[in-house]
Amino acid sequence: MVLEKIAVLKELTIFSVLLRTVLAMVFSGILGYEREKKGRPAGFRTYMVVCIGSEIAMMTGIFLSRELGSTDPSRIAAQVISGIGFLGAGTILVTRQNQVKGLTTAAGLWADACLGLALGSGFYSGAIVGFAAIWCSLKILSTVDKRLGKTARVFGVYVEFVSIKDLSAFLAYGRGHGCKMDGLEIVRSKDVDGNRVVGATMTLHFDTPVSHEKVIEEFGRLEGVQFIKEI
Missing domain, CATH: 3.30.70.260 (ACT domain)
Known part of the structure; x- marks a missing residue:
């Protein structure tokens, strides 16, 4: 992809950090807005903060690895994935009729965090394709699912x-x-x-x-x- 071929965007410069953060805000904002329109507990701001936080965590891991020379940059990313599991669990509710709600929102938060990690690592093509796939799953395929489930x-x-x-x-x-x-x-x-x-x-x-x-x-x-x- 063009973005990944530009050397300056692969490095942790002020420009690349700004670009990754802006992309994280745009992608997560779109996903979060779709959830918020449906009245879900995690919406626009939650998705944005999760994605930006994951992106910062990934960039911090890369920065520490380069500065210290021996730190594995994936360690922080692994902890982000584990931590999002607890956050997603908070969106899952079981009603008194034993109806489970919030599973899609929890899965969306987990995918949103992965999106932030991809952007933080400079994997732009993966982040863009992943965003498109997640958005289609939440927005377009939900309509298909309703029609098939009539x-x-x-x-x-x-x-x-x-x-x-x-x-x-x-x-x-x-x-x-x-x-x-x-x-x-x-x-x-x-x-x-x-x-x-x-x-x-x-x-x-x-x-x-x-x-x-x-x-x-x-x-x-x-x-x-x-x-x-x-x-």
Whole structure:
């Protein structure tokens, strides 16, 4: 790549440091903005700080290696990868319906840190191609994933019932219409009005692919079902 063929950009000069930092801010800012628009816990500023921090760590490792002559420049980079794991874990949430959220954001932070390390080491082509791939995965492929996932044979659902009898009727209705149910977990809670409800998470198995909307609509209109959503 042209950038990597320019000798001055391979050295740790004020110009190369500035270029790497600007690229880190631009790339991570774009990725973080995409996450922030979707209301994710780690957004624009978080992604930018993670990428810049990783870039600085990588450049520091290279600087110390050149100054001391014996230090492995990859040591600091390795610690960055480990540290990002703890940061990413903070974005993963498990709801009371046993729904896991934040996995994509955590993975994005990890990839964002790797992007910073690539820029910090002067691996411009890897950083640019990597940024394009990450952005496509978050922005473009999410649309493809939604279209491909319009129908499925297996659904995880969370349902709230008025009483345990309604749950039994729900299970009987599903089995009577060729739907196998497993992984049932029951929790007793209260709705927004303070009334006691019976909540249940379960997995529905169908013989043929069905649409998500049809499953929610058909099971949601059963008597005693107060709330239902896919998880």
